[in-house]
Amino acid sequence: GTTARDFTQMNELHSRYSSEGLVVLGVPCNQFGHQENCKNEEILNCLKYIRPGNGFEPKFQLLEKVDVNGKDAHPLFDYLKSSLPFPSDDTMALMSDPKFIIWSPVCRNDVSW
Known part of the structure; x- marks a missing residue:
């Protein structure tokens, strides 16, 4: 999937443009290839330890999983x-x-x- 790339790029967007007013929202969804099958309470740990991994933490607002x-x-x-x-x-x-x-x-x- 593209999770590692997408979340890394969202962090980069936040870092570059939040001072200019851009708000980046991460909205997990499992409707595309069943790629987000974690429960809401598992998503942050999945990002930190699995994909992208290496201690990754989103710098942007991460919302609950929705349709x-x-x-x-x-x-x-x-x-x-x-x-x-x-x-x-x-x-x-x-x-x-x-x-x-x-x-x-x-x-x-x-x-x-």
Whole structure:
């Protein structure tokens, strides 16, 4: 997966731009390849000791694990998806393999990866 890269880059974004007002929020989700299967109370230790490991600690705000798509989507993601423009790419390209879509209903403006 991309966890080590993504969390390292989020720390870098926070370090570079927080003084200019950028707020980085880490929002764990298990809807993309079941890559975040830790419980909320396990996530920090997983980051510190497993991936990325080496004592990693997020410098940014890490929120609780949520769904970002489907009927149980967190209200923040419902708001963002309704407020941002729809993607203009291939409407069939939500995900390369539909077996990875584990939420319902599926909408064109769902967050994908």
